[in-house]
Amino acid sequence: xxxxxxxxxxxxxxxxxxxxxxxxxDSSSTYLYWYKQEPGAGLQLLTYIFSNMDMKQDQRLTVLLxxxxxxxxxxxxxxxxxxxxxxxxAQTSGGYNKLIFGAGTRLAxxx
Amino acid sequence: xxxxxxxxxxxxxxxxQSMTLQCAQDMNHNSMYWYRQDPxxxxxxxxxxxxxxxxxxxxxxxxxNVSRLNKREFSLRLESAAPSQTSxxxxxxxxxxxxxxxxxxxxxTRLTVT
Numbered sequence: 142x143x144x145x146x147x148x149x150x151x152x153x154x155x156x157x158x159x160x161x162x163x164x165x166x167d168s169s170s171t172y173l174y175w176y177k178q179e180p181g182a183g184l185q186l187l188t189y190i191f192s193n194m195d196m197k198q199d200q201r202l203t204v205l206l207x208x209x210x211x212x213x214x215x216x217x218x219x220x221x222x223x224x225x226x227x228x229x230x231a232q233t234s235g236g237y238n239k240l241i242f243g244a245g246t247r248l249a250x251x252x
Numbered sequence: 253x254x255x256x257x258x259x260x261x262x263x264x265x266x267x268x269q270s271m272t273l274q275c276a277q278d279m280n281h282n283s284m285y286w287y288r289q290d291p292x293x294x295x296x297x298x299x300x301x302x303x304x305x306x307x308x309x310x311x312x313x314x315x316x317n318v319s320r321l322n323k324r325e326f327s328l329r330l331e332s333a334a335p336s337q338t339s340x341x342x343x344x345x346x347x348x349x350x351x352x353x354x355x356x357x358x359x360x361t362r363l364t365v366t
Contacts, residue, residue, distance in 0.1 A: 149292065172353070183256070183342055183357030184295070229294060238283045238302065238346050238353045239310075244294040 145243035159217040163230030170232040178227045256358035273328040275343030284326035288339040
């Protein structure tokens with residue numbers, strides 16, 4: 142079945158770049174998403190990429206998509222303590238308005 | 253706009269008790285969803301409603317029922333709660349926004365079943 146996998150934990154120093162990786166199984170996914178969850182809160186959309194794109198940049202965020210390997214990554218430049226959160230990768234499933242989420246990567250930023 | 257609201261924020265139930273989790277959105281979205289979040293497992297879809305008057309099962313529907321009361325409201329009912337239903341429950345809504353279906357999430361309901 143459809144599945145999305147992520148590593149569970151990443152620790153980076155403040156000011157460094159963070160790279161969060163994700164692999165997915167459904168090659169027919171039209172959109173792939175990155176959501177951010179801060180402690181005690183719901184998820185908020187960070188960015189998304191359409192499946193016919195290789196890269197998307199949005200300020201400090203860069204999304205790379207390798208369709209051949211079904212690999213998605215999120216790079217956060219100049220990581221700040223406010224970036225500490227759980228980051229979820231998600232793919233569309235069975236239609237544009239259903240999503241399959243990965244387990245989430247907890248990003249810890251230390252001074 | 254309040255976005256997506258959920259009540260209650262916290263709830264403790266005994267095994268076998270029933271309860272309804274409420275969700276409302278004020279963004280005029282057609283689609284609404286219920287997810288549960290468990291440690292290390294991400295979000296799993298319980299039920300969704302593509303539009304008013306329709307509901308469909310998601311990945312983990314057993315033990316739950318839903319009602320799409322109107323376009324704004326989508327409730328989730330646990331008829332006989334079990335400890336395995338201890339989780340954080342999120343409601344979300346979405347609409348095609350020109351280039352993607354962004355889902356907007358509520359703040360969650362933290363449910364403990366003892």
